[in-house]
Amino acid sequence: AQSVTQLGSHVSVSEGALVLLRCNYSSSVPPYLFWYVQYPNQGLQLLLKYTTGATLVKGINGFEAEFKKSETSFHLTKPSAHMSDAAEYFCAVSDRDRDDKIIFGKGTRLHILP
Amino acid sequence: DAGITQSPRHKVTETGTPVTLRCHQTENHRYMYWYRQDPGHGLRLIHYSYGVKDTDKGEVSDGYSVSRSKTEDFLLTLESATSSQTSVYFCATRTSGGFGETQYFGPGTRLLVL
Numbered sequence: 001a002q003s004v005t006q007l008g009s010h011v012s013v014s015e016g017a018l019v020l021l022r023c024n025y026s027s028s029v030p031p032y033l034f035w036y037v038q039y040p041n042q043g044l045q046l047l048l049k050y051t052t053g054a055t056l057v058k059g060i061n062g063f064e065a066e067f068k069k070s071e072t073s074f075h076l077t078k079p080s081a082h083m084s085d086a087a088e089y090f091c092a093v094s095d096r097d098r099d100d101k102i103i104f105g106k107g108t109r110l111h112i113l114p
Numbered sequence: 115d116a117g118i119t120q121s122p123r124h125k126v127t128e129t130g131t132p133v134t135l136r137c138h139q140t141e142n143h144r145y146m147y148w149y150r151q152d153p154g155h156g157l158r159l160i161h162y163s164y165g166v167k168d169t170d171k172g173e174v175s176d177g178y179s180v181s182r183s184k185t186e187d188f189l190l191t192l193e194s195a196t197s198s199q200t201s202v203y204f205c206a207t208r209t210s211g212g213f214g215e216t217q218y219f220g221p222g223t224r225l226l227v228l
Binding site: 009032034036042043044045046049050051090094099102103104105 | 149155158172204216217219222
């Protein structure tokens with residue numbers, strides 16, 4: 001069965017510093033991969049996703065993620081953190097052979113320090 | 115924004131009472147999902163639907179039932195609410211179940227079971 005692990009339930013970075021949120025998946029076949037963001041008291045919205053093609057995926061608000069098959073990873077990065085990036089981030093996967101369900105990680109809350 | 119509304123947005127109920135949450139979408143998406151979000155657990159799938167009258171269980175379906183009599187509406191029922199069902203419930207929709215399609219989320223319903 002598909003699973004996804006996010007390392008670190010809380011991550012703190014200074015404003016202007018690099019943001020790195022880690023995500024690893026377990027699957028014998030590379031799945032579809034997603035990053036979602038949740039701002040306080042809101043639903044989730046898609047940041048970016050990898051389905052096929054280029055392994056470096058660019059998303060909204062300056063975020064990007066790189067699919068690395070050899071490391072079974074899909075880490076999320078942003079070169080320079082902004083206060084507005086404070087939110088909870090969820091990595092998610094779905095099976096290419098049965099794509100009707102998306103499995104979410106437990107989330108990483110990103111704190112931005114002034 | 116996929117035009118997803120959830121009602122009610124907040125509800126307080128007592129143990130043992132039935133509760134129904136409604137998800138309504140205006141995008142004619144085929145797939146609809148119910149998740150619960152709890153601290154430390156991320157989002158967990160309760161039930162989902164892949165068409166009118168077609169539903170399937172997720173990973174935490176015990177104590178919940180669903181119905182979908184129209185494309186636009188997906189109802190989640192707690193037959194006899196328990197305190198362990200206190201949570202934030204999110205509805206999501208998706209155009210189809212293939213090729214890594216994006217899920218779109220509603221604003222959530224906060225349920226407190228006393």
